[in-house]
Amino acid sequence: MGFLRIIAVILLGVVLVAYAGLKYSVVGQRMLPTGAGITAKQLCSLVFVAEIEEARAKAMYLDPLLEQFPIPVNVETDYSEGSVTANVPGFVRQKAQHRAGYGCTLVHDPKAGLQSAPGAKPLSPEMPLDVVHRDAVFDSNKLEAALDEAFAQSPTRSLPRNTLVVAVLHDGKLVAERYADGITPTTRLPGWSMTKSVTATIAGILVQQGRLDVSRAGALKEWRGTGAPQEDITVDHLLRMTSGLLMTERNNGRDPNSQMLFIEPDGAHYSATRELHQPVGSYYEYMSGSTVLAMRALQEAIGGDLATALAFIQENLFAPLGMTHAVMEPDQSGTFIGSSFMLASARDWARFGQLYIDGGRAGGAQIIPGNWIDYVTTHTEQSGANGYGASFWIITDAQREKDETLAALPEDTFSARGFQGQYTHIIPSEGLVVVRLGATNDYWIDDPELLPLQVIQAMRAEPQTDGESSADSQD
Incomplete structure (x- = not known):
């Protein structure tokens, strides 16, 4: 055998050994499937629900997440079918399918026969920009400066900030909004963990209707009567992340949360069968699996199938609020992934x-x-300085003592928050709601409370009367 052939055989052997080692390692069995899963699922949602151009969506939302992925992920988008398939050659393929009314779902079993939602709900009129109210209550120049800063790209950042939209309501009136190129008032953008706050609100609807007790033990049917410690878990525990279940969230592609979201066809069942690592109610750990279990409990309280649950959410939340473009996405089992x-x-x-x-x-x-x-704003004591309520974030006294921005905000400020820099700040005492959405992959660099503070600082000490403002309301 010639020298070059010997070298070629040795190199081939090394490649085969490395391939086998990777395929049967934790990385190969978990990280590669979750990497393909998040690529297929998120790109499907971004292309077919958000309607963002594919290359732009991938560059903003996904490529930074996959920079340290060990093997390139190939993407096949079928626009006629409404699907995205992510392929890690030689390892795994993951496919996400778009369905009208339900957004995108990872298809783990092609024989599952996923159906689209029956019928479409009518859209309510869009919200006009009220410049009269804006100019009466705010210094419009200061308000615009706050938006300027929210969109600005700091020279010290290594990644694009990618602020995509900011919107401000005051007393229920739209007083400011700004969109990045290609993003419009009808663009549906990912809320990630802001969805947890929506789940807590659906729980509130069921409580108001007398169909749910958040303090009832045995939150899920499958726990009741088992005699297992999980039988003590309530919806309140799940909304406050104090269930004690071993659902560690590291978002590294190998943790249980990554597996639940991107490998398992039934995320709630996977989470419900996890063991306890702390006594129920004694320990806080932020875990999306807890909120997925809460959503399963809510769907059990609603009764019926996935279509019944969707109709309930539309009729009791989206329609009354005029949330005309909201889409909640389920997993293949028919449970809405109410965490994300x-x-x-x-x-x-x-x-x-x-x-x-x-x-x-x-x-x-x-x-x-x-x-x-x-x-929802009562501090979960076990969360300590994290400032977690019941699926909303609050500001604790300890946080205010360490941060001047937090200290300057009203005591009743709270928020829904999501991965990659999604925020809905709610300040009842000021009548303010401040929304910021984006694809900020180094979002921890930002001070998310700076924007709502600047909006407050833009408010006039003495509001003008209508006669003092020359602007007219416009769409």
């Missing part, structure tokens, strides 16, 4: 926050209890 997978327009997210400004009333009806805001 909802896309909505900036105005939808603003209307969602307005519900809490309005004391839980919308469309002339009390849709969540009047004291639900007290419930």
Whole structure:
């Protein structure tokens, strides 16, 4: 055998050994499938729900997440079918399918026969920009400067900031909004973990209707009567991340949360069968699996199939609030991934926050209890300085002592938050809702509370009367 052939055989052997080692390692069995899964699922949602051009969506939202991925992920988008397939050659293929009304779902079993939602709900009129109210209450130049800063790209950043939209409501009126190129008032953008706050609000609707007790033990049917410690878990534990279940969230492609979202066809069942690593109610750990379990419990309270659950959410939340573009996405089992997978327009997210400004009333009806805001903003003591309520974030005294921006905000400030820099800030005492959406992959660099503080600082000490403002309301 010639020298070159010997070298070639040795190199081939090394490649085969490395291939086998990777394929049967934790990386090969978990990280590669989750990498393909997040690529297929998110790109499907961004292309077919958000309607963002594929190359742009991939560059903004996905490429930075996959920079350290060990093997390139190939993408096949079928526009006629409405699907995205992500392929790690020689390892795994993951496919996400778009369905009208349900957004995108990872298809783990091609024989599952996923159906589209029956019928479309009529859209309500869009929200006009009220420049008269803006100019009466705000210094418009200062307000515009706050938006300028929210969109600015710091020279010290290594990654693009990618602010895509900012919207501000005051007393229920739209007083400011700005969009990046190609993003419009109808663009549905990922809320990521802001979806958790929506799940908590759906729980409030069921409480208001007398169909749910968040303190009832045995939150899920499969736990009841088992005698297992999980039988003590309540919906309150799940909304506050104190269930004690071993659902560690590291978002590294190998953790249980990554597996739940991007490998498992039934994320709630996977989470429900995890062991306890802390006594129920004794320990806080932020885990999306807890909120997925909460959503499963809510769907059990609603009753019926996925279509029944969607109709309930549309009729009792989206329609009364005028959330005309919101889409919640389920997994293949038919459970909405209430921790992470909802896309909505900036105005939808603003209307969602307005519900809490309005004391839980919308469309002339009390849709969540009047004291639900007290419930969701009551500090989960086990979370300590993290400032977690019941699936909303609050500001603790300890945080205010360490941060001047936080200290300057009103005591009743709270927020829904999501990965890659999604925020809906709610400040009832000021009548303000401030929404910021983007694809900011180094979002931890930012001070998310700076924008709502600047909006407050732009408010006039003495509001002008209508006669002092020459501007007219416009669309």
